[in-house]
Amino acid sequence: MVNLGNSKVKVHGTTFNVKAYPSDNYIEAVLIEGKIEFIANNRSAVLNPSEKIILLTENGSISTGLADVEKTSAWKKGKYYYSNEKLSSIIEQIQRWYDTEFIFNEDELSHFTFTGVVNREKSIEYNLKIIELTNKIKFESKDGAIIITRKE
Template sequence: MKDITSEDIAMKVMKSTTENVELSEEEVSMLENDEEIQKSLRLLAAVQRSMLEATMPVPDVNGELEKIINEEDVNETSEHRHFMGYVISAIVGAAAMIALVFGYNYFSGIGESADKISKVETGSGETMTINLADGTEIVLNDNSSIEYPHGFTGTDRIVKLSGEALFKVSKNKHHPFIVETDKIRTRVLGTVFDVKAYPGTEASVALVEGKVEVKNMSSGKVTNIIPGQQYRMNIAGKADIKKVNTDETTAWSDGVFYYDNKRLEDIMYALGRWYNRKVVFKNSALKDIRLNFAAERKGSIQETVELLNSLGKVKVTTDSERIVIE
């Protein structure tokens, strides 16, 4: 895993979905303690959030920054660190200008691009809130992506999800809201629900309020669930319904890891995905241990591992690439 660089910290600030981004002393120092740079980054973050909430296309700032860095054949010296300050300042200014142009073009051409599809992605340790044109709010979990139109023009309001998201759907009895994944298709008129469909894992829909209709894409069977129920479909396509604590299934959207009597394997793979680590069990029997566990998602991996170890059930260690359970 690569070392964290000053451009990584810049991206962290610009990708943030909160007004104030918490940076460690080390991260602040990597931005050379330049308050103007940090202020510019936060301004750009606000611009990007506003553009996402207005369903505008957002410039690929990360990609442009990587192009500049890759073109420079310099060593990681004090001169390079000083150079990075200029690079970050330049890219912030350029990206902000691009954002303004995109915003102007969007508003001047509104109505012409309603069918244009936007795609938003998150990485490890990231969540993002998106407000759609119809008033629907989507909170996208880590390592997830969603595709949605700038405006809904047909009978159905359709979005495509990979990963996990919490949906608070604006009610419209004439225009059903549909979430499509490669495993299941969820249809609603207006409600709050969580959809999870990470590649290679079981798919699920947990209903907080309202009513939803879930279609198994392999069998074609349609199932209705009520608040407090979760529809689950395993990798083989077999589905069932169980009662769940929706506070637990949606806790991630409030920035919390919260597991009530859950299998250790499920907990660890969620942590591994969040912290971008491979999960290794030294003894497969440990996977079925059940735990009650809660922690702040903004905490470091070391803090989270310490909390796990304090339970006295297993020994958890971590390095730059793995979480090891024994």
């Protein structure tokens, strides 16, 4: 049994991934093989291989669907795939990896999206360059933080 605050994942001889960061507003479980039971708010759902379940922590709503198992498991090799993901979510993850503070110069920049692959095994500079190449933003180091600004 994996406890996730008010939610639980009951394991039935299996391989799965759970994403449950306190700063996120959701919990996601993806089943790779075997069987799991996701329990939250006095409800439960059993997942079959290649299925995922998402619990929105703010309102308790639950949705299920098919998962891309290859992309979901890529984190084990240090790779994270994004498809039209908000820059704010990606930056939050990069902050965790590299223990570095990021500051958006404009709120609007946090809503920009990114599609591509970020590799945790590469340097922070490498990953930020990848994001810069696909967006109209740039990253600048200042006073121990990385400032995200609009490209001119």
